[in-house]
Amino acid sequence: MQNKQILLNSRPAGMPTTDNFRIENTVTPEPKDGEVLVRTLYLSVDPYMRSRMNDRKSYVPPFALNEVISGGVVAEVVDSRTANFQAGDIVTGMLGWRLLSVAKAEELRKVDPRLAPITTALGVLGMPGLTAYFGLLDICNPQAGETVVVSGAAGAVGTTVCQIAKIKGCRVVGIAGSDEKNAYLLNELHVDATINYKTANVKEALAAACPNGVDVYFDNVGGEISDAVLLLINKGARISICGQISMYNLERMDVGLRPQPLLLVKSAMMRGFIVIDYAPRFAEGVTQLGKWLAEGKLKYAENIIEGFENTPRAFLGLFAGENLGKQLVKV
Ligand SMILES: NC(=O)c1ccc[n+]([C@@H]2O[C@H](COP(=O)([O-])OP(=O)(O)OC[C@H]3O[C@@H](n4cnc5c(N)ncnc54)[C@H](OP(=O)(O)O)[C@@H]3O)[C@@H](O)[C@H]2O)c1
Numbered sequence: 001m002q003n004k005q006i007l008l009n010s011r012p013a014g015m016p017t018t019d020n021f022r023i024e025n026t027v028t029p030e031p032k033d034g035e036v037l038v039r040t041l042y043l044s045v046d047p048y049m050r051s052r053m054n055d056r057k058s059y060v061p062p063f064a065l066n067e068v069i070s071g072g073v074v075a076e077v078v079d080s081r082t083a084n085f086q087a088g089d090i091v092t093g094m095l096g097w098r099l100l101s102v103a104k105a106e107e108l109r110k111v112d113p114r115l116a117p118i119t120t121a122l123g124v125l126g127m128p129g130l131t132a133y134f135g136l137l138d139i140c141n142p143q144a145g146e147t148v149v150v151s152g153a154a155g156a157v158g159t160t161v162c163q164i165a166k167i168k169g170c171r172v173v174g175i176a177g178s179d180e181k182n183a184y185l186l187n188e189l190h191v192d193a194t195i196n197y198k199t200a201n202v203k204e205a206l207a208a209a210c211p212n213g214v215d216v217y218f219d220n221v222g223g224e225i226s227d228a229v230l231l232l233i234n235k236g237a238r239i240s241i242c243g244q245i246s247m248y249n250l251e252r253m254d255v256g257l258r259p260q261p262l263l264l265v266k267s268a269m270m271r272g273f274i275v276i277d278y279a280p281r282f283a284e285g286v287t288q289l290g291k292w293l294a295e296g297k298l299k300y301a302e303n304i305i306e307g308f309e310n311t312p313r314a315f316l317g318l319f320a321g322e323n324l325g326k327q328l329v330k331v
Contacts, residue, residue, distance in 0.1 A: 003028040006097040006311055008063045012053055015249045015319060020053065021069070021312040029102040031081045037102055038075035038091060040308075043329040044122040045315040046071060050248040059274050068096035072122050074111060075101070085110070092121040097311055099331065116293060123156055123326035124300040125289055127275060131242060132160035133285040134278040137168075139271050140216040140238040144169030147210050149229050152220025153194070154181035154301075156326035157242060160289075161218045162191050163298050170216070173209045175202070175225055177321040184324060188299060202228045213237075221246045227257040233266050241272035249319060301325025 002025070009022035031037045049071060052063045063069055077089040082105040085091065091108040095101045111121045123129060135157075142148050148165040152158040153174030162185060165172045172191040176182055182194035193209035195202060206214075206228055213234035219226050222244030233239070247253065263270055278285065292298035303323040305314040308331045318327055 001028045001100060003098060003100045004308060005068045005099075006308075007066055007068055008053060009066070011055060011065065012050075012249075014251050016050065016053060016316060018312045018316065022066075023309055026098070028100045031079055031102045033081050035081050035102050035104055036077050036085050036091075036108065037079040037100060038095070038108075039078050039100055040073050040075045040095070040098060040331045041090075042074040042119055042122060042304075043097060043308075043311055043314075043331060044072035044127075045311065045318060045327050045329065046127070047243060047245050047248060047318050049315060050319070059276075068098060070094055070096045072127060073101075074118050074121050090118050092126065097308075099308060115290065119302055119304070119326075119328055120293075120300065122328060123302060124160055124293065124298065125286055128156035128326060129160050129289045130278065130282055130285045131275040132157045132164060133289060134275065134281065135240045135242045135273055136161050136164050136216075136218055138278070139240040139273060140218065142168045142170050142216050142238075145171070146215035147171045147173065147212055147234075148216040148218065149173045149175065149206070149210065149214050150191075150218045150220070151175045151197075151225050151229070152243065152245060153185055153191070154178075154324055155220065156323075158218075158220055159185075159189060159301060159325055160298070162189050163292075165216070165218075166190060167292065167297055171212075173206070175221075181321075181324055184301065188301075197225055203231070206232055216240075218242060219244075223247060223254070224256065230257060230259050230262050233262060233268050235266050235268075237266055237268040239268065239270040241270060245319070302328055304328045304330050306330045 005026045007022045012020045073095045077085045084105040090111040093108040148170040154176035173193045174185040174191045175195045185191045195205040214232045217229045217239045220243040223246035311329045
């Protein structure tokens with residue numbers, strides 16, 4: 001069977017380009033005992049992959065040069081040498097960007113196509129959904145009537161955070177980079193106010209959207225947007241540091257507002273987290289998210305690009321804000 005893979009061709013300086021990736025033909029491996037051969041159906045592209053393109057140690061090791069990029073996939077079992085899976089099963093796991101891959105049984109989890117569309121395993125019922133669930137509820141404990149500000153509000157994590165905050169009875173203010181995205185947040189997800197950070201004066205717009213200040217801030221982007229939110233926090237505010245995408249392509253860290261004095265006088269809490277910290281509670285998260293989905297309380301959006309060769313372009317689109325909801329590649 002013809003196989004293809006995508007490798008890290010070079011490390012980016014600043015904003016990555018398609019030249020940092022290389023697509024090549026490769027052989028299809030044979031599964032051994034305890035392994036399965038899978039055909040990739042959907043690939044997930046995620047902002048954290050940008051950090052893995054640098055030769056710098058982080059919470060996950062960097063991608064090696066001239067090695068296959070890996071990430072979340074949904075795949076179909078083609079050939080199985082384990083009792084755990086059979087041909088035709090739909091599975092998810094962290095696998096290489098390949099058309100066909102061999103994986104060990106313990107690297108994969110079955111996806112039940114009867115429960116929800118299989119793409120949700122990479123989105124609202126997968127890593128981004130769990131990030132929203134634990135990053136908001138565990139860190140910020142939002143209460144009815146409180147004001148919750150969400151940056152990166154129209155992305156995979158942000159759309160879920162906005163809706164969970166609404167389920168909890170909060171006033172939700174979403175910040176996103178286009179009027180189309182903000183219309184979706186207002187009309188489909190029923191957030192209370194939105195700000196287009198590319199066209200508005202963010203400080204003024206935030207002050208107008210948060211007349212009672214900010215109790216909870218879910219930070220997906222960092223930078224000047226977060227500086228502006230910090231100036232409005234209330235006594236006892238909780239800030240969840242989920243992502244800092246505005247800084248991922250900077251070659252030198254910029255220094256912004258120093259938050260400590262604001263946190264001090266407001267007795268406020270700011271905490272970073274990595275979703276894997278919550279691995280022992282993932283089943284709880286997936287069950288609750290699945291229940292909200294089934295009850296119609298939770299919606300999700302997907303931006304699906306077709307074609308394996310377009311995976312690098314889909315990844316780069318995250319930094320240009322091309323996605324509304326979860327960015328996926330249909331192979
Ligand atoms: N802590 C964790 O474990 C964890 C897990 C998953 C994700 N994350 C983080 O959570 C954030 C969201 O992830 P996601 O998967 O849901 O991605 P996403 O929000 O679906 O996609 C990225 C979005 O970020 C926005 N963006 C890009 N460059 C920006 C900039 N310079 N300033 C402001 N916004 C910018 C774009 O939307 P606009 O059109 O609005 O600009 C883009 O659509 C990322 O920072 C990611 O690293 C953290």
